[in-house]
């Protein structure tokens with residue numbers, strides 16, 4: 454039997470206690486109404502699955518080029534040409550999901566002591582990866598409406614600031630940034646020569662207005678998108694990243710010595726995914742977003758989320774987000790406490806990526822807890 458061995462000090466920078474507490478509390482539930490899951494409830498589109506199987510059958514099972522298979526790279530480049538008017542030799546790296554891209558980005562760009570601006574609440578991976586890379590997360594409070602405020606960002610900049618991380622549509626808030634907000638942030642970033650990381654993994658899930666990408670507004674943007682949410686390929690580990698050529702080249706070198714390449718059959722299927730229309734799924738989530746707002750909007754003072762498939766809801770007065778989540782678990786409803794994504798423990802996150810029936814039932818129970 455293997456025995457315990459000392460762990461590297463950097464691992465003390467990681468902490469999963471917030472989420473673990475929820476899973477511990479939930480462990481005894483037999484058939485919970487699960488509104489905690491951060492992935493689509495629909496399956497991979499049929500044609501995409503068929504292509505992955507066909508790729509395996511025709512022997513497309515070896516390592517691909519580190520930067521990604523050429524067919525997928527060309528397909529992504531065509532999309533970028535259409536969206537931004539960029540040339541087809543745009544720097545591009547196919548990654549193991551957006552998570553893979555984030556890991557490579559932070560390790561490639563962050564020096565020890567560099568400060569990275571995060572807009573709190575934020576996707577929890579960011580702060581952990583920044584810490585792991587030796588950087589220092591600097592959190593800017595965006596409560597109560599989660600709008601990004603360029604003036605607040607400017608005020609947080611020091612000589613050590615290296616980058617700003619944006620995530621629109623956002624996890625956990627569902628907030629979608631407007632063109633004006635992004636342009637204001639771009640002006641600040643340009644003035645201070647900062648890199649902007651734009652995590653656009655939810656770009657397909659935008660309900661009230663057309664999606665705007667930071668990459669079209671700021672020349673020092675590292676843009677990353679993925680296949681996990683749009684095509685329900687969470688287990689297939691596929692994403693991509695584009696940005697300044699020298700950064701993408703170093704990220705590619707690091708991928709060569711770490712992930713090696715994204716899964717080959719997922720890359721083959723990714724080409725088909727990019728040609729697949731997911732608008733029916735997006736319309737479904739738009740409708741579910743409206744269900745959430747109708748049930749909880751006024752009662753909880755919920756800020757209407759414009760995208761992704763989350764709502765970040767204030768806990769009722771007098772109790773913390775974590776206490777409310779414990780109460781909900783008591784009633785068989787699983788949520789994530791806001792403190793998992795934030796320095797504040799005032800909210801809880803609902804994922805509405807579930808069936809109408811479960812969602813309606815969960816919302817009814819939550820409304821009674823208000």
Ligand SMILES: Cc1ncc(COP(=O)(O)O)c(C=O)c1O
Pocket residue numbers: 491549550551552553576620623624652654679680681687691692
């Ligand atoms: C904001 C955000 N970025 C990145 C990821 C990771 O996605 P991937 O499956 O592409 O690694 C997630 C997954 O929940 C996410 O919510």
